Amino acid sequence: MNTGIVTNNLLFFLVGAWPAGPLGGLALTVLLGAGAGLLASALGLAWGIALAQCRGWLHLALHASSELLRAIPVLLLMFWCYFLLPIVFKVDIPGVLTVLLALALVSGAYLAHAVAAGIAAVPSGQREAALACGLTPRQALRFVLLPQALRTVWPSFVNQCVTLLKDTSLAYIVGVAEFTFVANQVNNREQVYPLEVFSFVALVYLLLCSGVQWLGKRLLAGRHAPKSG
Amino acid sequence: MTDWLVHPPRWLGNGWLTLRHVEAMLDGLLYTSLLSLAVIATGTLLGCALGIARHQARARWLAWPLAALHNGVRNVPLLVQVLFWYFGIGALLPESWMLWLNTPRVLLQLGDWALPWPSFELLAAWWALSLYATAFIAGDIRSGLNAVPPGQWEAARASGMRQWQVLRYVVLPQAWRTAWPPVLGSYLNTLKNTSLTMAIGVMELSYRARQIDAETLLTFQSFALASVLYVLLIVLVQRLLRPRQRAAWGAA
Numbered sequence: 001m002n003t004g005i006v007t008n009n010l011l012f013f014l015v016g017a018w019p020a021g022p023l024g025g026l027a028l029t030v031l032l033g034a035g036a037g038l039l040a041s042a043l044g045l046a047w048g049i050a051l052a053q054c055r056g057w058l059h060l061a062l063h064a065s066s067e068l069l070r071a072i073p074v075l076l077l078m079f080w081c082y083f084l085l086p087i088v089f090k091v092d093i094p095g096v097l098t099v100l101l102a103l104a105l106v107s108g109a110y111l112a113h114a115v116a117a118g119i120a121a122v123p124s125g126q127r128e129a130a131l132a133c134g135l136t137p138r139q140a141l142r143f144v145l146l147p148q149a150l151r152t153v154w155p156s157f158v159n160q161c162v163t164l165l166k167d168t169s170l171a172y173i174v175g176v177a178e179f180t181f182v183a184n185q186v187n188n189r190e191q192v193y194p195l196e197v198f199s200f201v202a203l204v205y206l207l208l209c210s211g212v213q214w215l216g217k218r219l220l221a222g223r224h225a226p227k228s229g
Numbered sequence: 230m231t232d233w234l235v236h237p238p239r240w241l242g243n244g245w246l247t248l249r250h251v252e253a254m255l256d257g258l259l260y261t262s263l264l265s266l267a268v269i270a271t272g273t274l275l276g277c278a279l280g281i282a283r284h285q286a287r288a289r290w291l292a293w294p295l296a297a298l299h300n301g302v303r304n305v306p307l308l309v310q311v312l313f314w315y316f317g318i319g320a321l322l323p324e325s326w327m328l329w330l331n332t333p334r335v336l337l338q339l340g341d342w343a344l345p346w347p348s349f350e351l352l353a354a355w356w357a358l359s360l361y362a363t364a365f366i367a368g369d370i371r372s373g374l375n376a377v378p379p380g381q382w383e384a385a386r387a388s389g390m391r392q393w394q395v396l397r398y399v400v401l402p403q404a405w406r407t408a409w410p411p412v413l414g415s416y417l418n419t420l421k422n423t424s425l426t427m428a429i430g431v432m433e434l435s436y437r438a439r440q441i442d443a444e445t446l447l448t449f450q451s452f453a454l455a456s457v458l459y460v461l462l463i464v465l466v467q468r469l470l471r472p473r474q475r476a477a478w479g480a481a
Contacts, residue, residue: 068460073421194313194317199313202313205305205309206301
């Protein structure tokens with residue numbers, strides 16, 4: 001085992017070419033994951049609520065679009081964003097932003113299904129009782145249905161965040177210099193210790209994803225605490 | 230009237246894909262399907278084994294390494310695992326083995342048609358994808374096993390069956406029924422995951438799409454065709470393998 005290849009390139013692994021060039025490496029992976037995660041959560045929540053509330057052709061359109069996004073490999077979707085976004089918005093969009101949007105879109109589609117299912121899983125008596133108490137439908141959703149639904153959906157949120165974090169590695173293929181890209185660069189430059197390089201990278205991702213999972217469990221436990229008293 | 234067919238709008242590029250390109254794309258689809266099939270077969274076998282082992286293992290010296298292996302594979306990006314096996318396996322295996330793996334030969338000869346030995350990148354892709362699928366299928370199987378009520382074990386044991394018989398004839402059939410929908414989801418993910426192997430040069434559907442895009446500059450056309458083929462494949466597999474729907478899902 002040659003650990004020198006990791007320690008000698010450690011700074012490059014962590015931040016890429018920064019500060020001489022754009023930020024990259026592990027820092028970019030974390031930023032991409034966090035940014036896309038936030039965006040996906042907001043999108044998934046809105047999409048899921050709309051899916052649960054709308055009827056008719058709007059429901060069909062929302063459902064079909066999320067199914068379509070889920071049926072295409074994420075990689076292909078990244079290429080799509082790479083190609084289509086500049087045409088639609090008529091401006092040059094940096095690769096990082098493309099990846100961010102693609103990841104948020106896919107994860108949002110997955111989360112939308114989970115949120116809609118969570119809302120559907122709340123017993124119908126809850127809504128009826130809330131309306132009977134004089135709450136408007138909007139208030140019933142906000143104060144009665146959503147809090148219960150989100151508790152059921154929380155594990156899906158955490159899992160989706162982990163998936164998203166892992167999927168940031170795909171940015172490597174469209175040339176965004178995140179952690180996997182940087183690792184591959186080091187591997188191509190040195191060409192002698194691929195096992196060491198990729199073991200290190202795998203270990204870092206493992207720690208990162210396990211950390212997110214652990215945090216998710218802790219937060220869920222915190223949410224349940226007042227109820228179980 | 231049909232001028233746009235001959236000269237598509239500027240953003241679509243200066244033409245359409247030719248038959249040769251479509252054929253190359255279908256070839257990629259075949260590659261994707263066969264690779265997925267091989268991965269699903271291996272992943273199901275190993276996944277069942279790992280799922281059962283994790284469910285049965287009580288001793289800490291066995292349970293702990295199994296859990297570490299399982300979580301390790303699940304929590305590392307597939308692309309990193311593909312690169313790890315592709316670049317790193319040479320450092321793990323003896324040189325003579327690597328030579329043997331890389332030697333081209335005919336695997337199966339049927340008249341004029343010969344099945345060649347798979348290329349090294351295909352082997353690495355198959356192995357990496359199989360391990361990844363194994364981890365997820367094992368999780369599905371384990372949840373299925375956990376969902377079988379303990380009374381089933383006790384009753385079967387009380388009626389004189391051995392431990393393995395209980396597992397084989399009583400618990401596994403029930404667990405499999407619960408596990409099937411998520412396992413199917415893992416299969417569909419496997420199908421989509423094969424696209425990552427383009428990073429090491431496996432000539433599957435995404436690789437072809439990108440190759441044709443580079444050759445013709447018809448980005449929209451090549452990615453649209455690839456996307457449609459992926460969606461068709463996914464829908465087909467979903468239709469073929471989905472569990473029989475209950476009445477609650479409508480009269481379809």
